[in-house]
Amino acid sequence: MSSEVAIEVQQLFKSYLIFEKPSHRLWQMLFRGRKNFYREHPVLKGVSFSVRRGETVGLIGRNGSGKSTLLQILCGVLEANAGSCDVKGRVAALLELGAGFNPEFTGRENIFMSGQIFGLTSEQIEERYQQIIEFADIGEYVLQPVKTYSSGMFMRLAFAVIAHVDADILVIDEALAVGDAYFVQKCMRYLRRFKESGGTLLFVSHDSSAVTALCDRAIWLHDGHVRVDAGPKQVTQAYLADMYHSVQGDRLDGVSQSARIKSERGGREDFVDARRDLVLASNLRNDLEVMAFDSHAEAFGKGGALITSVRFLNEDGNPLQWMVGGELVSLLVDVDILRPICNVIVGFLLKNKQGQSLFGDNTYLTYAGESLVCEAGEKLTAEFEFRMPILPAGEYAVSVAVSDGSQASHIIHQWIHEALIISSHASQVSTGLMGIPMKRIQLIRHSDNSGDT
Known part of the structure; x- marks a missing residue:
């Protein structure tokens, strides 16, 4: 991994103007700032970080934390209100699905248009065209308007294009979430090869296991700030703990009200029995x-x-x-x-x-x-x-x-x-990447006064 900095972000601020009524936009233009008819919604509040060339960095955070806005600024789609953003090298981005595609154009026409936007000549795109359509694997749909594509086909074609434009920096924003298993596996193999070849990758995902497996470092964005910038395991663990705490707080979840009442009336042994009854009554299986x-x-x-x-x-x-x-x-x-x-x-x-x-x-x-x-x-x-x-x-x-x-x-x-x-087809049968089938699970209550059980 090179020590050369590929992305340098310093004190980045970005706010959106929220107008209560469409007419307020016109009034704002007429008053020329003498009176404000909007309220500011800050999204980024002094974000700073750097990414070295050849580094893979995961970006995590809840919806509304500023991830997509940050990526759009890095790609030149948006301008920040304040701060600096220095990106060195050719950037290829896969942001929201279909971004940069003309829905009326065919897949082939969009390949040539997107390739030229990324800096390739028509001759270079023609040389790589067959590889792009083989990677996308959408068959004859490449000759159909992209407005007829499913979200998965959009993602296939968009990823195939950015995989063949000789980018120095790849920016991917949760786009792989819509792909089928076959294509997502292909994309992940490509990203690993891109990483091994010295490419710089900024990867946004809600999947903590993907971030842990793929990234050298992770940045947790929270309410427009960088909350943690460290190793992927440390960041994802802190993020997961925060998610659980925000949902559960200090409550005891997973036990029905009747079990709690029974616990209060009958003591700890009855509480254990009630909880075991709930588990045995469940029809969940893997x-x-x-x-x-x-x-x-x-x-x-x-x-x-x-x-x-x-x-x-x-x-x-x-x-x-x-x-x-x-x-x-x-x-x-x-x-x-x-x-x-x-x-x-x-x-x-x-x-x-x-x-x-x-x-x-x-x-x-x-x-x-x-x-x-x-x-x-x-x-x-x-x-x-x-x-x-x-x-x-x-x-x-x-x-x-x-x-x-x-x-x-x-x-x-x-x-x-x-x-x-x-x-x-089951979602509540294990934690972690996979679960080990248990031969027996039991709770044993020990007496306070003796070793008897």
């Missing part, structure tokens, strides 16, 4: 929908082996389209060997929507020291048996790979990024 194996999903590798099938089975060996967190399952990966391989390794990773690896395994860890030599034409199946963890609501991807070598040194013959998509 339902996981398993999509079909996508043999055409984005992949790479040397091509010495081909993954032909990926599927989940239950304990009876039946294919699963739905499963439950905590269920004993088997993940089977079928492989065709196309060229001789000295030591075959098959593995998998489960990733969340932001591309964070949650867990995985491979056959080398089990068969270390045992070389599995395969000849061309052979077929093999790798089976991984485990209890499915509890997954918070959202979409997840199973990546699979077959390689040759060892854990430390190997050649990838095929890596499929999103071989399977899993959609979790």
Whole structure:
């Protein structure tokens, strides 16, 4: 990471003028400031920070904290009332969906228009046009007016453009929230490559796990001020604590009024019993929908082996389209060997929507020291048996790979990024990135006078 500063913000102030009636705007013009018919709404109140070249900085904060206004000033869309903002390098921004697109133009026409706005020549855009439409993957819609696009298609095309304009600084404002799992994974891979190549990234998200995984630093904006500027873990933890405190305060949430009354009447043991009854009465469970194996999903590798099938089975060996967190399952990966391989390794990773690896395994860890030599034409199946963890609501991807070598040194013959998509349909079953299925949870009340329970 370079010590050179890419973005320098000093004492930035921005206010909007709020008029109670449309006619007040006209009166304000006529009185030329001798009388004010508006009230000022301050959004940024002396914001200062710097971003070094090659640094990835997350920007978090509640709605209305000033994040979008700050980004628009950095991109030159808005002017600040006071303060300075110095940005060095070509900036490509993905702010609100469709920004910079003409809704009447086709996707192709908007690609050329946006590319020229970012400083590319028509010849450069023509050279990159095929790569842009392949990245966007919107098919024949690229020749249709963008006013016919869904929000997801808008985001696909806009991101594809900024990914191919040779930007020094990328600014992304919560746009990935509308994408499907396949495309968001692709975008996150691009952002990691951009980061590794020395690009500067300013990333706005309400997803604390994405900020923690992607960013070197985080800035928490609160009511127009920089409240905390530190490591992403420290900032997201402080932000989460503040969010919980603002919602819950000092109240005891999660227990019904009847349980509280019973607690007051019957003592602590009755309170515990009442709370246990509430949990047992809940019908919440972690339902996981398993999509079909996508043999055409984005992949790479040397091509010495081909993954032909990926599927989940239950304990009876039946294919699963739905499963439950905590269920004993088997993940089977079928492989065709196309060229001789000295030591075959098959593995998998489960990733969340932001591309964070949650867990995985491979056959080398089990068969270390045992070389599995395969000849061309052979077929093999790798089976991984485990209890499915509890997954918070959202979409997840199973990546699979077959390689040759060892854990430390190997050649990838095929890596499929999103071989399977899993959609979790429960939101209140775990905290953190995933939950571990619990065999038993109990509360034991100890006597004050003895060790008896």
